[in-house]
Amino acid sequence: MFSKFLNLSKDKQDRIINAALREFALKGYQNASTNEIVKQAGISKGLLFHYFNNKKDLYLFLFDYFIEMLMEEIHAHIDWDQRDIFIKYRNVAILKFGLFQKYPNAFEFIKRVYPEDSSEVKPDLENRKKEFLNKGYKDLFGDIDLTPFKEGIDIEKAVNIIYWTMEGFAYRLQAQTASVPVSQIQLEDIIAELDVYSEMLRHSFYQ
Amino acid sequence: MFSKFLNLSKDKQDRIINAALREFALKGYQNASTNEIVKQAGISKGLLFHYFNNKKDLYLFLFDYFIEMLMEEIHAHIDWDQRDIFIKYRNVAILKFGLFQKYPNAFEFIKRVYPEDSSEVKPDLENRKKEFLNKGYKDLFGDIDLTPFKEGIDIEKAVNIIYWTMEGFAYRLQAQTASVPVSQIQLEDIIAELDVYSEMLRHSFYQ
DNA sequence: TCAGTATTGACCAATGCGGTCAAGAGAATT
């Protein structure tokens, strides 16, 4: 189906993918403009429609492409026997960081798929969403080890605080990253800072 | 300037304001459609342009309207001598909840004003933003009492965790609220739950 | 030189945009 596109040079593929991701992430399906995409990608109008034969197919291709990539990355890097919530979040953070370097708008894109309600793509999305997204996260954080938590603590709320802290940290990082060349950002520094937060929360909620 | 509009019935004012807020919050200045606004508000096209003579004026009116309302609410309900971070967040939460009931899209709208880069409104926004928004938040949380924090703790990070927890809680609440009639939501229940989070974090980070 | 593929961008009909305005609807005044 998209084999013609996948035979392009990696560089050109990424330019097109990033331009399209950005546009859809920014404006949603309906208001995204294919003209804007080709302009940002530095290709001609005809080429885009040569590879993806219409706007809808392009959109769904992006979705499938990233779900598949996310799945692969997860299965390649996550230790499924690990049940400690902090270590799991740490691994997920590393993974997300790698993907974010390559495709800065992928997470924004995925986030906007949820509330997408354009009738043109909604039915196709519904099937895909149920199949993958919810399941993915539940598999990851469904069987956390609860035994190390302090007695008497409200574990559900503690888990929420941990989640919000990790998300807040990632979100702030994302905002900073937007204004700084990606190459200058050191994964080690970020993980080190994240570990401090982990340690504080571990100290708060673990025995 | 907008006296004609402000003489309308409160109900009609709110319908128009909410429709416009929602549209601008969802799509940003450039992609927001006045046709969509009048459709959602249940008024005719001509009427909107009768009250606000063009799109730009409508947008800036909304901004000014909410900044002013926010300021008034803050000055009416915030105890400026209070320096405890948890009590301050509690008060802000109560305040935000009240506003959110009336104008569910106001905060999304304000949030989208920051990165707004449409050349048509940018110059007008720059002046207003500097004057109000940053200042507002800094005044609120600029002189937190740091003495109750445990010795040896990284206070900056602790404050971040508190902030992310409060934001995360508010965000999740907002998502829930979207699918439930507003009248059924009890402020007391929400504050009670928020107090549990506060207590957990207070116990973690205070002496 | 030539066949075959990759790429271009002017062009199309359709849609939606911000904004206008003559005319209608309703209420108040005479």
Added chain:
DNA sequence: AATTCTCTTGACCGCATTGGTCAATACTGA
């Protein structure tokens, strides 16, 4: 009942942009 006045309508305007097409060109390797 007639008149005046304000509120409100929605068809209409010129224009920009949309998703998508396709004949023409550039590029490639033989």
